[in-house]
Amino acid sequence: MTGLIYKDIVALRKQLSTLLLFLIVYGGFCVTGVFDFSILGALVAVFGLTIPMSSVAMDDAAHWDRYAVATPAGRRGVVAGKYVFTLLVIVVSVAVAAGLMVCLSLAGLTETTLDDLVLIALSCGxxxxxxxxIILPFLLKYGAEKARVISMITFVVIFGGAVLLGGLAKDQITLPQPPAWLLTALPVLLGLLAIGSYLISYFIAQGIYAKKEF
Amino acid sequence: MSNALEVCHLTKDYGSFKLDDVSFTVPGGTIMGLIGENGAGKSTTIKCILNLIHRDGGEISVFGLDAIRDERAVKSQVGVVLDESLFHDTLNPVQVGKILSKLYPNWDGRCYGGYLRKFELPEKKTVKTFSRGMKMKLAIAAAFAARPRLLILDEATSGLDPVIRDEILDEFLNFIQDEDHAILISSHITSDLEKAADYVTYLHKGRVVLSGAKDELLDSYGKLVCSRADLERVDRSLLAGSRVGQFGCEALVKDRHAFARRYPGLTVDPATLEDIMVFTGKGDAK
Structure with missing residues (x-):
């Protein structure tokens, strides 16, 4: 499995450097005041979604999975490798974005507190x-081309929903108020929910991939 | 001599095509050639052995291990070369080696480097810049460096020029000098298998038409070239197929020695694997 993760890193090295440049440019925009620092947190989502999809797209183009499944890694290794790689991308993206935001904050370039900046990066992660x-099982079943549509729908539903809720709140439509304990525990609960859903997704993907034919 | 690979009653039904009750064994220290026309089931058989597709029936064992139950242990002992190079275009041979060294427990970096030099593959150039021959050489170098006991090659020499094919066949012959090693190679280039294979299994429309030692097959089968009148007086049960042309007739004789005794006036030449394949594959056996 480590070989497969290493393969993803090496094969995507060019793209990773482009994304790093992206980060620096956006960091620059934040310094000059064009964007708010929270935009760096949003880049976590961009990296975390585009990099795994690109890695699957590259595998599809090379028909790599057919070879990888024939190695000792087998089907289970291919799925595990993709999930660990994706997690790695998210963790590194969160660390880089949080680090960058903290540095810029310490330099006195923002009034947002350090806690809030770190929270923004973590929330995006x-x-x-x-x-x-949601997307990885589809990616592994259908490949990058077909899964891109599913990814867009998921993105639209989640962000559209968030915008809608924001709009309702803005229009002062009373939304049901969650209890105070829930609000306090919300970050931890959301974190656990994310980890739980990722684990469930992993087992679903293993089941799907076990049935796949090459 | 133990068997490296045993395929028993393998079945895979796609609806429009069925791999039907395929059985053969590859003894250690030998090369088994899997021949057959396009769509005969060679790749399907290899995919079943590698668990790339799910079989509907039958058993497959590699060095006595079950191909499904002991999948990881089996695949650690199998080197694979598929019909195309499946390495990413952006990788170079050194990177490919590093990746595979983490996948194969017996990976031999020195052996890999040796083959890269032997095949004159530039270590730092990306796969994108390689010709088809170079890509196949890279795949073969990787398969050898995994230090497998069984090499499985699916049309690995197709599309390569005769010089490269000859070079690669020599490597295969070196590989099986160790009796613990074996090769299963599918190809429709029968001349390659005539040179290298010890055993041949001929698949036709998803079924095994014949399987056995290559030398025995070539010794037994013969090609009769005669006139239409001569062909008409021959006992058809002795023939595996025939072809009537404008200037004469050709027929595949099952047992050329017995045939020669019965028809001493007719000339029967030794048949090639291609003759056996063409006469049987055309489906005009009479």
Missing amino acids: VLTLVLNA
Whole structure:
């Protein structure tokens, strides 16, 4: 499995450097005040969703899975490798984005507190984990081309829903108020929900991939 | 001499095509050639052995291990070359080696480097810049470096020029010098198998038409070239197929020695694997 993760990193090295450039450019925009620092958190979602999809697209183009399944890694290794790689991308993206935001904050370039900046990065990481939990089984079953549509629908539903809720709140439509304990425990609960859904997704993907024919 | 590979009553039904009751064994220290026309079931058989597809029936064992139950242990002992190079275009041979060294427990980096040099593959150039021959050489180098006991090759030499094919066949012959090693190679280039294979299994429309030692098959089968009148007086049960042309007739004789005794006036030449395949595959056996 480590070989498969290493393969993803090496095969996507060019793209990873482009994304790093992306991060630096957006960091620059934040410094000049064009964007708010929270945009760096959103980049976590961009990286966490596009990198795994690109890796599957590259595998599809090379018909790599046919070879990988014939190695000792087998079907289970291919699925495990993709899930660990995706998790790695999210963790590294969160760490880089949080690190960058903290540095810029310490330099006095934002008034947002350090806690809030770290929370923004973590929230984006959690959301990306949930999105990947939905998308990865489709990616592994249908390949990148078909799964892209599912990914877009998921994205639209989640972000559309968030925008809708925001709009309702803005229009002062009374939404049911969650109890105070739930609000306090919400970050931990959302974190656990994301991890749980990622684990469930992993087992679903293993089941799907076990039936796949090459 | 133990068997490296045993395929028993293998069945896979696609609806439009069925691999039907395929059985053969590959003894250690030998090369088994899997021949057959396009769509005969060669790749399907290999995919079943590698668990790339799910079989509907039958048993497959590699060095006595069940191909499904002991999948990981089996695949650790199998080197694979499929009909195309499946390495990413952006990778170079050194990176391919590093990746595979983490996948195969017996990976031999020195052996891999040796083959890269032997096949004159540039270590730092990406796969994208390689010709088809170079890509296949890379796949073969990787398969050898996994230090397998069984090599499985699916049309690995197709599309390669005769010089490269000859070079690669020599490597296969070196590989099976160890009696613990064996090769299963599918190809429709029968001349390659005539040179290298010890055993041949001929698949036709998903079924095994014949399977046995290549030398015995080539010694037994013969090609009769005669006139239409001569062909008409021959006992058809001695023939595996015939072809009537404008200038004469050709027929595949099942046992050329027995035939020669019965028809001393007719000339029967040794048949090639291609003759056996063509006469049987055309389905005009009479």
